[in-house]
Amino acid sequence: MSAAVSPAPRKGLSFRQPSVIPGFGLTLGFTISYFSLIILIPLIALAIRSAGLGPEGFWKAATDARVLGALRVSFVTALIAAGINVVFGTLIAWVLVRYRFPGRRIFDAIIDLPFALPTAVAGIALTAIYAPSGAIGAIFAPIGWRIAYTPVGIVIAMIFIGLPFVVRTIQPILEEVSNEVEEASATLGASRFQTITKVILPSLTPAILTGFALAFARGVGEYGSIIFIAGNIPFVSEIAPLLIYIRLQEFNYVGASVIATVMLLISFAMLFAINLIQAWSRRRYGYGH
């Protein structure tokens, strides 16, 4: 008779739960290596490059007046554009989800075009239209409103490229908010307007935040379309990505990486904050139930 020695329970990593879903080790390993190669290592290289200046040098380069001006232009215009996109993107998503009209499918497909169009093409097209001699620019020129070659032009370009992000994040959630909830609101005596403001919009909040974050991030990083329409006047309509490019042209690689690092930090902080708000509201309202 042999005493069966039961193997002592293996002490594995504590976060690893027994599960029927296979390949945890493999997939996590792959994810981390992939993530490192594509995202983490380049970003760290960027940070190391700019850290070469030392804290004081970094601070000096980062607080240079022209750099601050460019950062301000980039972030303020991206915030405005994302804000506008959220309003009209929600409206477009609403129309696409709730109504059936001829040409809806085509309209739906056109929404994605800014994803596919080379941004330089978009920039040139927008400039041609919004320049004082262009079709729309000519309407505003007589009353002294200039659109192209001002920050307004930057906002328009950012709206153009950011719109699909908002529409595509809100659309599926809006489809999920059932007709029954709207009907329930109506049977309780709420007017159409009250149903929209008190029932539908609040339940879309997490999706709207996601759309805002995506459109904002896209706007901050955009380069191709903006340089054509912006006019690129330092302190007025020069965006940070353009300034990075200018620094590179001057062979000032460290200067370029400092601006990039600052952009990265600000973007990360803002996106992280938005993510937190989102996680909080998702948990509370229990989406995915």
Place this chain on the structure above:
Amino acid sequence: MEVRVANVRKEFDRFPALHDVSLDIRSGELIALLGPSGSGKTTLLRLIAGLEMPTAGKIFFGDTDASEKTVQERNIGFVFQHYALFRHMTILENVSFGLKVRPRSSRPPAGEIRRRAMELLDLVQLSGLEKRYPNQLSGGQRQRVALARALAIEPAVLLLDEPFGALDAQVRRELRKWLREIHDRTGHTTVFVTHDQEEALELSDRLCVMSQGKIEQVGTPDTVYDHPSSPFVFGFIGESSELPVTVENNELWIGGRAIGVPAGDTPTGQSRLFFRPHDVDLVEGDAALAGVVTTSRRVGGTRRVELEIGGDGHRVEIDLPFDHPAGEKSRIAFRPRRWTLFPA
């Protein structure tokens, strides 16, 4: 509030969902709209609510014509199968919603709204959960919140669309009893839709059996169960067995044998015999229905056997005591205690 549905017809894209339906709902009664899916029962409920507009016909609330009124103006309470709670609001906010959205002139003060909502939460036995969100509640609790929310606006009529359809059997039975109690306490005229005949029989004062966009029969559970007006109602309400029979000399015959069941005043010729599986007497002798057991299974406190009657392959089900010795191939003779004949 009485509700009168007068000659209502409803078509969806020219497909008729309801043909010329009329129904009088008495003030304070609990009435069930019962039927298989596609029978038009939910459409009828939504027409009463004003969530759909009739193609023809009118709906009266008391003496006033409600047909032209919007859903907001009708002041009805509606409970959906899948609760349709507002998930970004707490339970308390959900229940007070209907009062809060009223125009300033008819809106009670905030303290009063809160007091009323808390009172209703107490009525539906959810006191203490008012700060939770809907996703933190079980299905049964959510449906109770939905009912409290509907009651908060003091509706003229309470309409429930398969209110227990999404719940499991146990919770369903509990809520059924509890809904009956709430109804007896509040006295709202209540219409509820169900496809579950057991639920309809147990819960309602009267039931309205529907099939293919038409009303088949309206009556108390006793009337509908004991005196079904059509083969459809007989088959849909309760268990039923059916056999083709011949009427001759005021007696029923199957395969050339009299089965010992009088035909009453049914005219001579072909007919259809309906009876309940539990409503039979086992008999010895010739003048009876006799068959061979094909399958036998235990259902609760009885044993349900399927019998093949005669050589034509007609099968009927009857209930035997669970300890009856009949096995497969046993021969059993019986006579229905109560039955109904419908023309073939």
